Amino acid sequence: MTRLAIDHLTLWISAAAREHSHDLVAHVEERTGASRRAVQAALRRLVDAHWLTRSGTSRRPVYAPGLLRQVARSYTLHGLQEDLPWQRDFAPNFDLPPQVARMIQHGFTELVNNAADHSGGSSVTVSLRQTPSHVQLLVSDDGCGVFDKICSAFDIADAQHAMLELSKGRLTSQPEQHTGRGLFFSSQLADVFDIHANNTAFQRRAWESTGWQRGRPLPRQGSSIYMAIALDTKRTLDQVLEAWSTAGDGIEFDQTTIALRLLAGPGQPLDSRAQARRVAARLPMFKRAEISFDGVADVGHGFADELFRVFARAHKEVELLPTHMTPRIAALVKSAQNG
Numbered sequence: 001m002t003r004l005a006i007d008h009l010t011l012w013i014s015a016a017a018r019e020h021s022h023d024l025v026a027h028v029e030e031r032t033g034a035s036r037r038a039v040q041a042a043l044r045r046l047v048d049a050h051w052l053t054r055s056g057t058s059r060r061p062v063y064a065p066g067l068l069r070q071v072a073r074s075y076t077l078h079g080l081q082e083d084l085p086w087q088r089d090f091a092p093n094f095d096l097p098p099q100v101a102r103m104i105q106h107g108f109t110e111l112v113n114n115a116a117d118h119s120g121g122s123s124v125t126v127s128l129r130q131t132p133s134h135v136q137l138l139v140s141d142d143g144c145g146v147f148d149k150i151c152s153a154f155d156i157a158d159a160q161h162a163m164l165e166l167s168k169g170r171l172t173s174q175p176e177q178h179t180g181r182g183l184f185f186s187s188q189l190a191d192v193f194d195i196h197a198n199n200t201a202f203q204r205r206a207w208e209s210t211g212w213q214r215g216r217p218l219p220r221q222g223s224s225i226y227m228a229i230a231l232d233t234k235r236t237l238d239q240v241l242e243a244w245s246t247a248g249d250g251i252e253f254d255q256t257t258i259a260l261r262l263l264a265g266p267g268q269p270l271d272s273r274a275q276a277r278r279v280a281a282r283l284p285m286f287k288r289a290e291i292s293f294d295g296v297a298d299v300g301h302g303f304a305d306e307l308f309r310v311f312a313r314a315h316k317e318v319e320l321l322p323t324h325m326t327p328r329i330a331a332l333v334k335s336a337q338n339g
Contacts, residue, residue, distance in 0.1 A: 004034050004042040010051055011127075014069040015093045017052055024063040050132075069094055072127040075112075077119070077141065082112035085126065094130050099236045100229055103189045104128070104135050106237055107227050110182030111139040118173060119143025121222055133231055134191075140224040145198035146183075149173060159200040161278060164262040167212050169244070170253060170285050181253055183225075188240045190227035197223040206235075210294060211259040246287050255288040261295035269298040276306035284315050294324035299332055308336040 009028075020027040028039045046052045049068065056062035071093050075085060086108050096104065108128070115124040121143030129136045143149075150162035153173035165171050169184035187193040193204045194215055201215035218224055229235075241250030258279055264270050283289050291307070293299075312320055322333050 004028075004032060004038055006042065006045055006049070009042060009046065010068070010070050011072040013046060013051055014065040015071055015089070017063045017065050018093055021063050022060070025061075065093060065095075067130075067132050069130040070127065072125065074123055074125040077116045077121055077124055077143075080112070080116045080124070082109045082116065085112065090126075090128050094128065094135070096130065096135055097231055100135060100231055100233065103229055103235070103237050103240075104137060104227075107137055107186040107189055108139075110186050111137070111225050111227075114146075114182055115139060115141040115143065115223070117177065118146075118149060119223060120149075130231075134228045135231065136226070136228045138224065138226045140220075140222065142222040145200075145221065146195060146223045146225075147197045147200050159197075160262060163195075163202050163212060164258075164278065165281065167259060167262060168256045168282060168286075170256075170282065179253070185240060185244075186225075186227060188244070189229065189235065189237065191230050191233065192226070192228040194226040195223070196220075196225070210261070211257070211292070212262060254286050255290075256283075256286050257290040257292060258283075259292050259294065261292075264296065267295065267297045269300065270296060270303045271300035273302045273306040276303045276311070279307055280311040280315075283311070283318050286318060288319040288321065290321045290323055292324050293322065293326070293329055296329070298326075299329050301332065301336075304329075304332040304336040308333050309339055312337065313339075 016027055017024055025036060025039050025043065028034070028043070029036055032039070043052060043063070047054050047066070050066045051068045052066045053064045054061050071090050073085065073089050086105060090108065091105070094101070108126070112124060112126060115121065119141040121141040124139060124141040127138045147159040147162045150156060150165060150171065150173070151158070154165065156162050156165065166183065170180040172180035187204055191206045195202050196218040198221055199217045199219065201217035202212050203215035204212050238250055242248050244255055245252050246255050260270060260279065263275055263278060279291070308320060308322070325333060
């Protein structure tokens with residue numbers, strides 16, 4: 001008896017069970033070329049593993065997707081319209097709480113659109129999986145890599161500084177067509193969010209106050225972005241949008257948070273005016289910016305003066321809110337603010 005690879009079957013069995021609930025055995029036979037006996041054995045294993053449910057009779061079984069569901073598809077990026085794969089290939093095959101479905105749809109369409117418009121690649125592979133506790137999305141393209149794209153478009157020296165800019169939000173290499181919201185808000189919607197690109201990775205965990213951290217990269221070219229949302233989350237899309245709007249209505253994206261650990265690395269001092277100018281880059285796009293010193297060991301007079309006196313006086317429309325300061329850093333910041 002040919003033993004079908006269960007890992008391969010799980011990539012498409014959820015959709016197959018919904019579309020071929022009354023003739024799933026015959027459909028899998030035709031699609032795989034396996035014998036009826038092998039298909040029946042594989043489907044029993046999938047039922048036992050909660051990938052499928054089975055009802056009806058032994059002679060006329062009726063299958064349906066189970067607690068575990070997954071769809072994985074690849075698309076050519078040229079001319080790809082990101083809403084069509086969601087509506088046609090993915091949404092019908094999942095059973096998600098309404099607020100979770102809304103958030104994962106937002107992440108799906110934004111990340112697939114980013115691959116189509118920014119990656120410079122030829123194809124994208126999308127995988128969406130539902131477990132009893134989470135929904136998990138992975139979008140991988142074969143393009144130039146998100147950090148290389150940012151470095152090239154904005155004359156940035158390395159991936160860590162590119163991540164600093166990305167973490168501010170409102171970053172786009174095509175301002176005529178985009179506002180720089182997609183990747184930023186997708187990361188804020190998720191409980192787990194990972195960005196892998198060309199042997200560099202950063203990760204964000206919603207329950208950790210430290211924000212973005214270095215991760216272990218996948219050994220591949222292009223970009224792979226993973227997001228996971230708990231099915232019992234209390235978070236909603238509207239709440240996330242509202243959190244980054246000074247008016248609290250979610251209309252404008254006009255406040256941000258700067259994690260200074262992305263500039264120098266954990267435990268490293270910030271000494272130079274050049275570093276302060278990197279922090280201040282694009283801040284006039286916002287009305288309010290929280291400057292988090294979490295993980296920063298110390299700062300120099302030049303850094304504090306450039307950011308909290310020179311920039312602050314030149315851009316009084318931007319409110320700077322320093323947080324997570326040691327007593328010494330707080331004293332330096334206060335001295336700079338007082339001029």
